[in-house]
Amino acid sequence: MTTAQLVQEIKKKKSFLCIGLDVDLNKIPKHLIEAEDPIFEFNKAIIDATHHLCVAYKPNTAFYEAYGIKGWQSLEKTINYINNNHPEIFTIADAKRGDIGNTSSMYAKAFFEDLAFDSVTVAPYMGQDSVEPFLAFTNKHTILLALTSNQGAFDFQTKTIDGKEVYKQVLETSKQWKNAEQLMYVVGATKAEYLADIRKIIPDSFLLVPGVGAQGGNLQDVCKYGMNNNVGLLINSSRGIIYASNDTDFAQAAARKSQELQEEMRSILELI
Numbered sequence: 006m007t008t009a010q011l012v013q014e015i016k017k018k019k020s021f022l023c024i025g026l027d028v029d030l031n032k033i034p035k036h037l038i039e040a041e042d043p044i045f046e047f048n049k050a051i052i053d054a055t056h057h058l059c060v061a062y063k064p065n066t067a068f069y070e071a072y073g074i075k076g077w078q079s080l081e082k083t084i085n086y087i088n089n090n091h092p093e094i095f096t097i098a099d100a101k102r103g104d105i106g107n108t109s110s111m112y113a114k115a116f117f118e119d120l121a122f123d124s125v126t127v128a129p130y131m132g133q134d135s136v137e138p139f140l141a142f143t144n145k146h147t148i149l150l151a152l153t154s155n156q157g158a159f160d161f162q163t164k165t166i167d168g169k170e171v172y173k174q175v176l177e178t179s180k181q182w183k184n185a186e187q188l189m190y191v192v193g194a195t196k197a198e199y200l201a202d203i204r205k206i207i208p209d210s211f212l213l214v215p216g217v218g219a220q221g222g223n224l225q226d227v228c229k230y231g232m233n234n235n236v237g238l239l240i241n242s243s244r245g246i247i248y249a250s251n252d253t254d255f256a257q258a259a260a261r262k263s264q265e266l267q268e269e270m271r272s273i274l275e276l277i
């Protein structure tokens with residue numbers, strides 16, 4: 006999917022919501038556990054109930070890898086279900102990969118070719134030759150971790166080296182890489198006050214912003230500092246939406262939570 010198609014979808018749905026499909030078998034409704042593939046059944050119900058309210062889905066691969074081959078099959082069924090039924094929805098494999106070049110190429114193949122995701126999250130720590138193999142794929146996006154939502158972001162990312170914070174160096178340096186127009190960046194919603202400075206370095210890039218909901222990030226603050234002329238934001242909530250209820254009404258409860266966020270997004274979009 007191209008960025009222009011994503012922007013078009015955001016304008017059509019008046020939403021820049023990304024729903025995180027982080028499925029934990031200990032948290033899903035009991036009646037689903039009996040199903041042959043409880044993770045897929047859970048995702049299918051969530052997708053059926055929310056696809057008109059969001060523009061992206063983000064399965065975090067940890068929640069699938071944890072269940073071995075069965076979990077990987079649930080991930081494959083989930084991405085196929087989205088691509089077959091809602092090809093206009095942007096998909097993110099949240100895998101936080103990155104390795105030496107030939108290994109990164111295989112990671113990219115796994116998520117862009119075998120599983121046909123539109124994008125994958127990548128850690129910048131190993132540098133240019135670990136990221137460019139992902140950028141080599143046409144119409145696919147690499148979402149680079151810049152300033153993450155967790156406390157540990159202050160261990161390295163905000164440290165100053167040669168007079169500049171490491172996360173700013175990640176933004177400035179990666180802008181020079183081959184096919185950099187296919188880069189997006191992760192900035193945690195819990196770090197909204199940093200977004201004004203971040204926008205000075207990457208005014209046009211899309212940002213994936215997790216941390217609204219369970220981690221306490223504020224949507225209004227993120228939009229105030231992070232929105233650009235193309236909206237430029239994908240706001241993710243996982244637990245806050247998918248575990249809104251753990252009873253038989255879980256999908257309707259997820260839709261209600263999604264709608265609350267979408268309505269807030271719609272009023273913000275009407276102001277710009």
Ligand SMILES: O=C(O)c1cc(=O)[nH]c(=O)n1[C@@H]1O[C@H](COP(=O)(O)O)[C@@H](O)[C@H]1O
Pocket residue numbers: 025027065099126152153154155191192193215216217218219220241242243244245
């Ligand atoms: O790359 C991510 O998506 C990510 C980056 C980050 O800085 N913080 C962060 O929480 N995430 C992911 O975003 C999701 C947040 O989930 P909730 O806190 O349940 O909404 C999880 O899948 C995290 O792994």
